[in-house]
Amino acid sequence: MKYALKDYQEAAAGELLTALDRANEEYKKSGEHQSVSLVAPTGAGKTVIATAVVERLFHGDPETGRPALDGATVLWVTDDPSLNIQTLRKMYSASSLLHAGPQLLTIDGAFDSEFLPPNTVSFLNIQKLRRGSLYEQSRTDRRRWSLWDTISNTSRSRGGRFLVVIDEAHRGTGNGSDRPTIISRIISGDPDRQRAAAPVVWGITATPEKFQQAMAAARKPSRVQRGVNVDVADVRASGLVKDIIVLHNPQGGPAADTALTVEAVRAVREYEAKWATYAESNDEEAPIPILVVQVKAKVSTKEVSDLVASLKDAWPGLTTDSIVHTFGEWDGVAHGHIALSSGAAVRYVEPHAVQDDRRARVVLCKEAITTGWDCPRAEVLLSFRTARDATYIAQLLGRMVRTPLARRIDDDETLNTVAVFLPYFDTKQVEAVAAAFHEGAQSEDVGASEAVTSLITCPRNPAVSEDVWETVTDLPTYTKPAQRSRSNITRLRKLAHLLAYDAIDEDAPMQANEVMLGAMAGRIESLRATGELDRVIRATTTVRMTATTHDLTTGQTKVIEGDAVPLDPRGVEREYRRACRLWPDQIADEYLARGYESHRDLTTAKGEIIALTKDPDALGAVESTAATYVRELDRKYRRRIDALHAARRAEYDELREQSASAEETRLILPDAVTARPSENASSDPLHLYASKADGLYPHTVNGWEREILDAELADPELVGWYRNPSSGRRALRIPYVDAAKNAVYPDFLFFHRSSGGELSVSIVDPHGTHLADGVDKLRALAAYAQQHGEKYARIDAVAKGQDGRLLRLNLVRVEDAAAALAVQQVSEIEDLFERLGTLYC
Numbered sequence: 001m002k003y004a005l006k007d008y009q010e011a012a013a014g015e016l017l018t019a020l021d022r023a024n025e026e027y028k029k030s031g032e033h034q035s036v037s038l039v040a041p042t043g044a045g046k047t048v049i050a051t052a053v054v055e056r057l058f059h060g061d062p063e064t065g066r067p068a069l070d071g072a073t074v075l076w077v078t079d080d081p082s083l084n085i086q087t088l089r090k091m092y093s094a095s096s097l098l099h100a101g102p103q104l105l106t107i108d109g110a111f112d113s114e115f116l117p118p119n120t121v122s123f124l125n126i127q128k129l130r131r132g133s134l135y136e137q138s139r140t141d142r143r144r145w146s147l148w149d150t151i152s153n154t155s156r157s158r159g160g161r162f163l164v165v166i167d168e169a170h171r172g173t174g175n176g177s178d179r180p181t182i183i184s185r186i187i188s189g190d191p192d193r194q195r196a197a198a199p200v201v202w203g204i205t206a207t208p209e210k211f212q213q214a215m216a217a218a219r220k221p222s223r224v225q226r227g228v229n230v231d232v233a234d235v236r237a238s239g240l241v242k243d244i245i246v247l248h249n250p251q252g253g254p255a256a257d258t259a260l261t262v263e264a265v266r267a268v269r270e271y272e273a274k275w276a277t278y279a280e281s282n283d284e285e286a287p288i289p290i291l292v293v294q295v296k297a298k299v300s301t302k303e304v305s306d307l308v309a310s311l312k313d314a315w316p317g318l319t320t321d322s323i324v325h326t327f328g329e330w331d332g333v334a335h336g337h338i339a340l341s342s343g344a345a346v347r348y349v350e351p352h353a354v355q356d357d358r359r360a361r362v363v364l365c366k367e368a369i370t371t372g373w374d375c376p377r378a379e380v381l382l383s384f385r386t387a388r389d390a391t392y393i394a395q396l397l398g399r400m401v402r403t404p405l406a407r408r409i410d411d412d413e414t415l416n417t418v419a420v421f422l423p424y425f426d427t428k429q430v431e432a433v434a435a436a437f438h439e440g441a442q443s444e445d446v447g448a449s450e451a452v453t454s455l456i457t458c459p460r461n462p463a464v465s466e467d468v469w470e471t472v473t474d475l476p477t478y479t480k481p482a483q484r485s486r487s488n489i490t491r492l493r494k495l496a497h498l499l500a501y502d503a504i505d506e507d508a509p510m511q512a513n514e515v516m517l518g519a520m521a522g523r524i525e526s527l528r529a530t531g532e533l534d535r536v537i538r539a540t541t542t543v544r545m546t547a548t549t550h551d552l553t554t555g556q557t558k559v560i561e562g563d564a565v566p567l568d569p570r571g572v573e574r575e576y577r578r579a580c581r582l583w584p585d586q587i588a589d590e591y592l593a594r595g596y597e598s599h600r601d602l603t604t605a606k607g608e609i610i611a612l613t614k615d616p617d618a619l620g621a622v623e624s625t626a627a628t629y630v631r632e633l634d635r636k637y638r639r640r641i642d643a644l645h646a647a648r649r650a651e652y653d654e655l656r657e658q659s660a661s662a663e664e665t666r667l668i669l670p671d672a673v674t675a676r677p678s679e680n681a682s683s684d685p686l687h688l689y690a691s692k693a694d695g696l697y698p699h700t701v702n703g704w705e706r707e708i709l710d711a712e713l714a715d716p717e718l719v720g721w722y723r724n725p726s727s728g729r730r731a732l733r734i735p736y737v738d739a740a741k742n743a744v745y746p747d748f749l750f751f752h753r754s755s756g757g758e759l760s761v762s763i764v765d766p767h768g769t770h771l772a773d774g775v776d777k778l779r780a781l782a783a784y785a786q787q788h789g790e791k792y793a794r795i796d797a798v799a800k801g802q803d804g805r806l807l808r809l810n811l812v813r814v815e816d817a818a819a820a821l822a823v824q825q826v827s828e829i830e831d832l833f834e835r836l837g838t839l840y841c
Contacts, residue, residue, distance in 0.1 A: 008234035011484035013052040015228040023200045024160030033221040037203040040230035042398035043241035051091045058119045065581030074121040078167045084123040086352035116154040126182040155196035164198040239408030241401040243416040264382040265314040267419045271379045282645040287404035294383040305341040320344040325364040326351045376402040386424040413673045458689040459672040464720040478662040485660035487584035488626035519625040537607035576606040579613035662735040704766040711841035720751040734784045736776045744777040760793035769799045769829040782820035785811035807837030
């Protein structure tokens with residue numbers, strides 16, 4: 001791959017490969033047909049996951065040592081030629097090994113073959129298989145093989161190595177139209193025509209139900225079903241999708257259309273200005289945001305002309321050439337330009353090409369954006385359609401969630417939002433969809449973003465002094481361990497190259513190699529000292545000749561041990577290559593090259609690697625050495641890394657997040673955050689972020705939190721406070737002691753300045769003593785206090801005492817932290833607070 005996958009994408013790719021391997025093996029053994037589904041919300045990067053899987057099927061995986069699947073063949077099926085083009089381009093741009101033409105092939109009129117080509121993804125839209133199509137014909141002057149014959153022959157020839165991918169599977173396997181008929185014939189074959197069923201079907205979808213139902217309902221053969229699911233929460237955390245969709249649902253009727261157009265233009269121009277500011281401060285090219293305008297199904301030339309005139313009036317400098325449309329047909333002409341009453345024309349652009357059309361600033365569409373459309377530049381949507389169906393509304397919103405830079409923007413949270421204007425959509429259904437997005441409910445099109453109907457931008461509070469900001473950004477926090485971690489050897493190599501590229505430490509790659517090769521050499525010397533090295537080298541580089549004699553007279557059998565004969569170079573090379581697959585990132589070859597440079601016998605050096613591989617603790621020891629050096633380099637250069645521009649800094653962040661353990665890092669606070677006002681929201685002063693309108697921060701608090709906040713706000717020494725979020729890079733995350741994948745996110749940070757001018761910071765976290773996670777959270781805070789307590793005045797765990805008053809344990813105190821770490825049962829927490837707790841307020 002040309003770039004590292006997100007943690008959940010890597011995990012999903014690994015699970016899919018395992019599921020597909022099992023499907024292939026079971027089909028080979030029993031002949032039982034198989035199905036595998038990849039289920040992920042809109043914006044999760046399903047195509048990227050699939051690309052990684054296909055790469056490893058065709059070429060193997062050098063990092064894990066997984067071999068390629070010989071003869072693997074993929075047929076990629078959709079109902080939309082444009083979607084096929086978009087998918088092919090995505091795979092080509094993501095993969096470093098799959099090439100358009102040889103391995104990414106669109107089936108067209110020139111294709112005529114008995115079998116689909118191996119080690120190739122062949123893209124097919126089902127319209128080519130409709131009755132009467134040229135592709136249905138065989139043994140004619142124009143074609144020798146029909147596509148049906150080609151698919152059937154490939155199924156018989158390749159068995160479980162032939163994968164039929166049904167893209168957007170939830171749309172492709174239900175009832176209605178001829179699509180499901182064609183899809184079901186591809187899946188199930190046609191016994192009457194002696195066409196074989198697809199051995200393995202791989203569905204890619206946002207929801208599993210319809211695909212699973214289709215697999216269960218398909219006529220024989222029945223299928224063993226396996227599924228790989230991507231969690232909505234993981235997608236939200238990745239930064240690949242917008243955090244928030246802001247839904248504007250005004251009900252002004254047609255009279256308000258022009259005013260809404262002006263407002264939509266204002267919104268997209270505001271995004272443009274914010275992106276320009278971000279790009280300038282980070283020395284990065286600014287994304288060019290697009291306004292998407294969804295018009296009615298039946299729209300006239302006059303209506304389009306009036307709309308274009310309104311857009312140009314509201315947007316100084318906007319030209320007609322910057323306005324495009326994606327209508328499949330206009331005035332009876334497929335993909336034609338729209339001639340306006342002014343004499344100008346709105347040009348047609350294919351939906352998949354909009355993203356790369358840098359002249360396009362406004363896109364007029366009808367249905368194109370509800371069916372697999374992908375344009376991360378689309379940041380504002382104005383829809384003049386009428387919709388009362390929640391599924392349609394959710395489907396529409398799901399097209400608008402991808403982030404332009406494929407990462408969350410830490411500098412300004414408003415760039416992690418998208419604005420949607422839905423004046424003719426049913427209000428109750430819009431609210432229902434917003435609730436579904438918030439809850440992460442699984443439906444066909446509910447994506448990973450959160451949808452809200454109002455939002456306030458809160459920049460940094462000018463009432464908070466600069467030293468408070470310096471203090472908070474120096475506080476230690478921890479990453480979430482990866483679901484599918486990368487090798488520490490690979491991580492060290494990557495970190496070293498990043499440091500060299502950014503001119504932080506140009507010698508880092510050489511030093512990293514020395515550390516890893518030194519660890520390998522040290523382990524080998526340990527084996528040599530015990531005699532184990534010589535024994536293994538002899539055993540793996542020689543073969544002992546034995547003979548068995550059978551005396552025909554006496555009937556006795558005798559085994560005669562012969563001499564040990566050296567393996568020929570090919571035999572040693574085979575053993576060496578097998579051993580290399582267990583060592584990540586070609587580090588074994590590096591060791592071999594080092595042996596060559598030192599004029600050592602290469603056979604001996606290969607034998608050392610083979611011996612090292614047979615030592616069950618060797619790889620773990622080298623991995624541990626690499627992990628330690630990664631942390632050392634990260635700590636050493638943390639401030640210089642944090643001073644890099646956002647795009648460069650993001651690569652280091654991703655590297656930390658690929659670790660199997662929680663890695664220490666620092667808080668990254670943006671220039672502005674977003675807040676969600678509600679009927680129950682409070683607004684309080686001195687928060688690090690505040691609304692420009694009143695200098696207050698709107699937020700929601702419960703009863704305990706209100707008591708704590710009131711007590712702190714009443715303290716004349718308070719100079720600032722921070723409501724800690726429960727996710728994201730601006731959140732203070734403290735991992736559990738025994739399960740680092742879980743963590744406590746303390747509710748508050750408070751900043752006080754003493755009468756002598758000294759600034760201090762405190763953590764305050766209220767939590768019920770009766771709750772099941774109480775022990776883990778308390779122990780996590782205590783362990784954090786033991787490690788970082790010198791940075792804090794207080795680390796208060798707060799609970800209610802038997803008399804209803806708030807008690808606190810200040811875990812910065814050594815005895816309080818030790819007592820908290822000793823807690824094992826929920827029942828012990830209340831007693832601990834009664835013994836050692838002091839009144840909070």
